[in-house]
Amino acid sequence: MSFRFPFFGRPVRFRPKLCLLFFIFCSRPALAQVYYLDLSQQPLDLPGRVVSVEQVVDGRPDRPASVGTIYKGLNDNPAPVLFRQSLETELTAWLGQQLPARPTDQPVLLCVRQLLVSETVTSSILADKPIAGAELALDV
Numbered sequence: 851m852s853f854r855f856p857f858f859g860r861p862v863r864f865r866p867k868l869c870l871l872f873f874i875f876c877s878r879p880a881l882a883q884v885y886y887l888d889l890s891q892q893p894l895d896l897p898g899r900v901v902s903v904e905q906v907v908d909g910r911p912d913r914p915a916s917v918g919t920i921y922k923g924l925n926d927n928p929a930p931v932l933f934r935q936s937l938e939t940e941l942t943a944w945l946g947q948q949l950p951a952r953p954t955d956q957p958v959l960l961c962v963r964q965l966l967v968s969e970t971v972t973s974s975i976l977a978d979k980p981i982a983g984a985e986l987a988l989d990v
Contacts, residue, residue, distance in 0.1 A: 883929045885920050887967065889940065894948040901958045902951035906941040909961040918967030931967045 916930040917937070933940045941962070951957065966985040 883922055883927060885922065885929045885931045886934050887917065887931055887940075889944040892944075894945075896949065899949065900954070900956060902949055902955040903942070903945040903960050904951075904957040905959050906938050906945065907959060907961045908937050909963050910937075910965065917965045918969075920967070920969040921971050926971050937962060937965065 916932055918931040919928050920931055921927065922929045941960075945960070964985060968983050968985075970981045970983075972981065
């Protein structure tokens with residue numbers, strides 16, 4: 851199959867295998883879009899605390915890898931939100947950094963019962979407005 855571009859003036863052959871290869875190469879990053887939650891820049895200030903978190907345990911039913919969904923890119927494609935390591939590892943390290951143990955603190959084990967990160971995109975004439983939220987339920 852061939853066709854002519856008006857500005858080239860010569861026939862161009864259509865190569866289906868080359869187009870398929872190009873499509874596969876370009877679509878692979880779109881299929882693997884995920885968002886990794888990064889807590890390193892999030893401050894936590896609890897001035898009247900009397901506890902230090904020794905360990906975080908994942909107590910969510912079925913322990914899903916994803917903690918929610920956000921929307922990425924110009925087309926607002928849904929992307930799962932994950933921790934790079936595990937929820938337990940990341941939260942234990944972050945809480946240990948944010949709330950270092952003091953000699954007077956009571957050590958506790960923190961059980962995460964629910965963690966949901968969500969984002970809602972509302973469209974207007976001028977721009978999309980993402981609104982992010984998070985729900986967290988913990989037991990000590």
